[in-house]
C-alpha cells in the first residue's frame with residue numbers, strides 16, 4: 130500500500146511537460162545558487178552562562194561589521210536609557226528617605242516635580258517622553274549633595290548599575 134502510494138507520488142513528481150521541465154531546471158538553479166551562498170556562511174554558536182556577554186558580543190559584531198543599529202533599535206534603546214535614568218534617580222531619592230537624608234531646599238521642588246512626572250508617565254513605553262525640562266531637573270537633583278551622599282552608600286540599597 131505504502132509502496133503503491135510512493136510510486137504514484139514519485140511518478141507525478143517527475144516533470145514531463147516542457148513547462149514542468151523548465152520550472153524544475155529553475156528550481157535546480159536556485160538550489161545550486163543557495164548551496165554556493167551557504168558555503169560562504171559561517172555560523173557562530175555563543176555559549177556562556179547568564180550575563181556572560183553573549184548578547185553584547187552579538188551587538189558589537191553588528192556595530193563593527195554590519196550597519197549597526199536600525200532606527201527602531203535606536204528608538205527602543207533611547208527609551209531604555211531614559212527609563213533607566215528615571216528609575217535610578219527614583220532609587221536614590223528613596224534611599225535618601227530611608228537614610229533620612231534631607232534634600233537641599235532649592236532641590237525639593239525639583240524632587241516633587243520629578244516624582245510627579247514619574248507617577249504620571251508610570252514608565253509606559255508608548256507614552257514615555259523625557260522632556261528636556263524634566264531632564265534638566267533630574268540633572269540638578271543628581272548633582273545635589275544629598276543625592277551624591279546616598280550614591281556613595283549605594284552598597285546599602287538596590288541601585289541600577291548604569292545609574293551614573
Ligand SMILES: Nc1nc2c(ncn2[C@@H]2O[C@H](COP(=O)(O)OP(=O)(O)OP(=O)(O)O)[C@@H](O)[C@H]2O)c(=O)[nH]1
Pocket residue numbers: 177178179180181182183184185186
Ligand atoms: N566589563 C564588561 N562587561 C561586559 C562585557 N560584556 C558584557 N558586559 C556586560 O555584562 C552584562 C551582561 O551582558 P549580556 O551580553 O547581556 O549577557 P548575556 O550572556 O547575553 O546574558 P543572558 O542573555 O542573560 O544569557 C551587561 O551589563 C553588559 O554590558 C565585557 O566584555 N566587559
Ligand SMILES: [Mg+2]
Pocket residue numbers: 183184185
Ligand atoms: Mg542575552
